[in-house]
Amino acid sequence: MTGIRQTSLPLATGVTLNVALAGDPANPPIILLHGFPESHRTWRHQIPALAERYFVIAPDQRGYANSSKPDGVEAYAADRIAADVFALADALVVDRFTLVGHDWGGAIAWMAALREPKRVARLAIVNAPHPQVFQRKLFDDPGQRRASQYIRFFRETELDRAPDKTGLEQFLLSLFGEHLQVTVPREEQAIYLEQWSQPGALTAMLNWYRATQIVVPAMDEDPPRPSWIDGPFPLQPQPTLVIWGMRDRGLLPCLLDGLETLIPDYRIVQIRDAGHFAPWEKPEEVTSALLEWLAARPAQ
Template sequence: MAELKTQRFALPTGVELDVTLGGDPANDAIFFLHGFPESHRTWRHQMPVLAEDYFVVAPDQRGFARSSKPAEVSDYAPENTVADLIALADALGVDRFTLVGHDWGGAIAWMAALKHPERVARLIIVNAPHPLIFQKTLFDDMAQREASQYIRAFRNPALEAHIESIGLEQFFDGSFMKHTDFAKIGDEKAVYLDQWGQPGAMTAMLNWYRASSIVVPAMDETPERPAWLNGPFPVLQMPVLVIWGTGDKALLPCQLDGLDALCVDLKVAKVDSGHFVPWENPGAVTDAISEFLKARVPA
């Protein structure tokens, strides 16, 4: 398998990102975006394999690991993280690329494909909801609304004080470990605790939730629906693969309903896994990506 290296990039968006790279830069590029509460290591099983045939790029996104951690909540608004992606591609001299995203990385990938379709040749989403479907289900599907109440907790400004009072490891065991199989993490726990323990990291990671405009109603309220839910929504023209871990407790199968109307060329691959699919069932994810890339050659 190909060797990977990490390089620091100072971007015109005002942040410095640690970026893991592999493969021949002359090959077609694949950019990988991780989600909460991880880093480029989300893709540790896929990148060495795919680097044999592609140029693979995986940043530690702003706020995570040792990348820059801007101070304001607004710094983590999705348009800023999309801008980081485009700036990184420009810095690497990559015009068009395949974009892969999981969790929050998937949310940014959806937005990047919608805002910059000229740059995204193929889109691969791993357990990350389409923004239109997600917002609709938070109003109309009470099971999804209940599963998403953690977002309201993450937006609570008192959460960091609570984490400090119980300790980072207890928070890790009581939150993250409830959503995955401990045996599949193995030695990675020490990596997580090191990255979460970087100065300002926990607040920065939580600020992704606080900066999002997605409305998460409480279980007993019915706020006004965002007006954009009733208007036309852009349909993605590039090939799209959605890989979905069917055991995800936070994002329910309703997130797949209606996707075919929002993507003209959609393939859905269901995988036996929980939410953290890329390392809970790595072989299935790598195979699905490889097969999709071979079948969907970009124009």
């Protein structure tokens, strides 16, 4: 029962998500959250293997692919997106689950796991920085500040106002080829362009960046330092696996600094020759790391 099936689920949060499901619903549930600028296909290589032992739930998050694209920047505030995770679990009559997130999906996973530890049994993160570490490095590490200037561009760009095929193709080339230096298979390029071409899609995707409260200083800027980045931060209550593609050019390995002080039950797997999109750049390594850790840390 490992075939992937897709369904459209209206949620109590007011959005309808396209969701890929695989595996036996009687098995332990695991929710996979993709990031920018993708869809549930981020996990296309992991889903079949996970579905042999788990009930896999992989949504297109709000604003992406075949899910709802509500209007307004405020609709993409992190707390609203995190609420979708629990509303999705409720819609599938799932109480406690393992949560896995990549990129923006990881940012939401960090938040959701902290807020609802009784429901999130285990947490796995792939190339997504811990919020306190990320904000601190944006102030203190010139390399990470430089690597994150794309966030300022995404907030300010007008590319999404009237995107055309040429503009979207250039966006794809700039993001993957020039900034991240990742080669996207041609068949996947076509899928990206089709998803991004849907009405409102590019605006919705960029609104995740416009809605975030993370401060990204310009290289020559010295803004006030947020007090919360130097004070105590809640410890991560779940067993947590962090998988990191060490050749990520947007989220640098410095973002791993100090994680062991924030996560009592912590394991790190570094994939030396993977970049930002480790789930499909090095799928076997990511799948193996997930399966081995899940087996070693059964949900309580």
